Amino acid sequence: MKKIFLSLLLTCSVFLSKAQNYLPFNWKISFNDTTLSASSKGSTSTWKDVNLQLSWERQGYFNRLGKCALVTDFDLQGWDSATILELNISLQCHVHQIFMNGKYIGGNIANQFWTNKGAKSTFSIPPGVLRRTKNRIIIIASDLSYTGGKSYNYVSLTSPKSLDNSNISIQITKTDHLFSDVPKHDEVQVRYMSKTPGTISTMIVNDFHHTIYTETTGINAGHGVxxxxxxxxxxPGFYEITTVMKNDGYCGDVSWLTLSPEKISCSREPVADLQKYWDEAYTELSNILPDYKLIPNDSLSNERRNAYILEFRSIGNVKIRGYYFVPKKPGNYPVILHLPGYGYGFQNLEPFINQKEPIAELALCIRGHGISTDDFNPGFDIPGMWGYEFCDRYKNAYRGAYMDCVRAIDFLRSRTEIDTTKVGVTGGSQGGGLALATAALCKEKVQACAFFDPFPADIRHQIKIRTLMNIEIAKMLNYYKNQCSVADVLAVQEYIDTRMLASWITSKVYFATALFDDDCPPHVGFAAYNNIHSEKKYKIYPNDSHLGESGYPKVFMSFFKEEFEF
Known part of the structure; x- marks a missing residue:
């Protein structure tokens, strides 16, 4: 067997190259032609586009689409063939194989998004593989990772001996990227340093994927703006800005800005029988004895707080549990109801155990989540929580989940250690939607609500922004043998959509949103927020994704602390 000149270096640092990168950001992707023979020859003109600067989800791709091939063609003008080049890869997926001009370069790189996002693998390209023109790189991959909206994808071809300080960045004068009027020409800039003359291409696309602006400008070597x-x-809305500098290589940047989001409006009115629908749900809940039980949990208790497992019965006689924490010192305390994101069961209880504020807290595992799966457990794949019986407005999971939250509020208000004038509710993602629904359905029983990028909210617009949801809906309909249509599904969603419920909220409200969030995009959160008529405020995190990298829970706690004076 011939020896292959190949070195593999695995590093644990976030990839940052100052060398000239010969590979573009724009690639082609196919979920059909996923073999070397299919993708190494011929045209990829019928393949879909994929931009490595953007998250998979933003472009409509995700793990349920299966195995794929990523391809890009490139030239090496000005390259000295005696110079060994290195391929650097940081892709949020499982990389099976990498081929350069038909030659195997490496592979079997696990997705590290959740463990070490941005980690790179580096391969030296053997002599004789590359040409000055008409090169093709092929990457066979699968399990395109959830990212929350920020892309850590990067594939570069560089010379380790050649330094190139070319760089480019988008500069926005507003620290939160929030504008009340259309930005002036000096408020959004591209700053660059280019080693050689080249071009800069800039594009503005709104959150609904409509291109608003494109321009390509020639530049000289050196610094410029x-x-x-x-x-x-x-x-009013949200706008994604991408910019790419092409000189002897490629570099780029991505940013978002928002214009008057509090003026976003959705013309669709709530269904006529929305109040009747939820009155019926509450009546059904009232006919179920709660059978509250508090079970002490010594392993979660400490010198400051007693911990319990709460159990009760909810609508459908489903057993619901949660983690209840109360200060040991007798008193009358404010309380915060924490509600879970999709699939989360409060596996990390450290924030509650280590809480030093004089408050009580209930981390509620709604039906199907965490320790509340005895009687209801549809999972989170297909159909999952969202897709469970989603053709039926009375059987869908969120009718019951919202009632789980309502019953939790009733439990808290029944406790002598709770100050019933200081009841707060909070959550992010699905937890944000649950918080909105709880505040809406419980009205004056809740005095403060803090939520981050909620779900479900403004679903009709969300499926146009997060387009992969349409694939999920089709799979869920297929699971239920297409017993209803997409139109029927959306009609059912009208009853659980928190945008429709938001006007019922009477509490004070704090909304936080992340501009890079493509899971529960800012638009849908503002669609709900703008329907709230009580006292409210919001905060924008311009560089965060759905993962909330800046730590919005700390800001929410400050909000509750101010409102409840603890």
């Missing part, structure tokens, strides 16, 4: 001419006719 380009002012982005933001169109004056922009409507």
């Amino acid at each position: 380009l002012k982005i001419k933001v169109p004056e006719a922009l409507k």
Whole structure:
């Protein structure tokens, strides 16, 4: 067997290259032609586009689509063939095989998004593999990772001996990227340093994937600034800016800005029988004896707090549990109801155990989550919580889940250690939707609500922004043998959509949103927020994704602390 000249270096640092990168950001992707023979020859013109600067989800790709091939063609103009080049890869997926001009370079790289996002693998390209023109790299991959909206994808071809300080960045004058009027030409800029003359291409796309602006400008070598001419006719909403500098190589940047999000409006009115629907649900809940039980848990208790497992019965006679924490010192305390994100069962209880504030807290595992799966457990794949019986407005999971939260509020208000004038509710993602629904359905029983990028909210618009949801809906309908249509599904969603319920909220509200969030995009959160008529405020995290990297729970706790004076 011939020896292959190949070295593999695995590093644990986030990839940052100062060398000239010969590979573009724009690739082609196929979920059909996933073999070397199919993708190494011929045209990829019928393949879909994928931009490595953006998250998979933003472009409609995710793990349920299966195995794929990623391909890009490139030239090496000006390359000295005596110089060994290195391929650097940081892809949020499982990389099975990498081929360069038909030659195997490496593979079997596990997805490290959840363990070491940004980690790179480096391969030296053997002599004789590359050409000055018409090169093709093929990556066979699967399990495109959830990212929350920020791309850590990067594939570069560089010379380890050649330093290139070329760089580019989008500069927005507002620290939160929030504008009340269309930004002036000096408020959104592209700053760059280019080692050689080249071009800079800039594109503005709204959150609904409509291209608003494109421009390519020639540049000279050296430092420079380009002012982005933001169109004056922009409507209130959210806008993604991407920029790419092409000189002897490629570098780029991505950012978001928002224009008057509090003016976003959705014309669709709540269904006529929405109040009747939820009155019926509450009546059904009232006919179920709660049978509250508090079971002491010494392993979660400490010198400051007593911990319990709470059990009760909810609508459908489903057993619900949660983790209840109360200060040991007798008193009358504010309380915060914490509600879970999709699939989360409060596996990490350290924040509650280590809480030093004089408050009580209930981390509620709604039906199907965490320790509440005895009687209801649809999982989180297909159909999952969202897709469970989603053709039936009376059987869908969220009718019951919202009632789980309502019963939890009733439990808290029944406790002598709780100050019933200081009841708060909070959550992010699905937990944000649950918080909105709880505040809406419980009205004056809740005095403060803090939520981050909620679900479900403004579903009709969300499926146009997060387009992969349409694939999920099709799979769920297939699971139920297409007993209803997409239109029927959306009609059912009207009853559980928190945008429709938001106007019922009477509590004070704090909303936090992340501009890179493509799971529960800012638009849908503001669609709900703008329907709230009580006292409210919001905070924008311009560089965060759905993962909330800046730590919004700390800001929420400060909000509750101010409102409840603890």
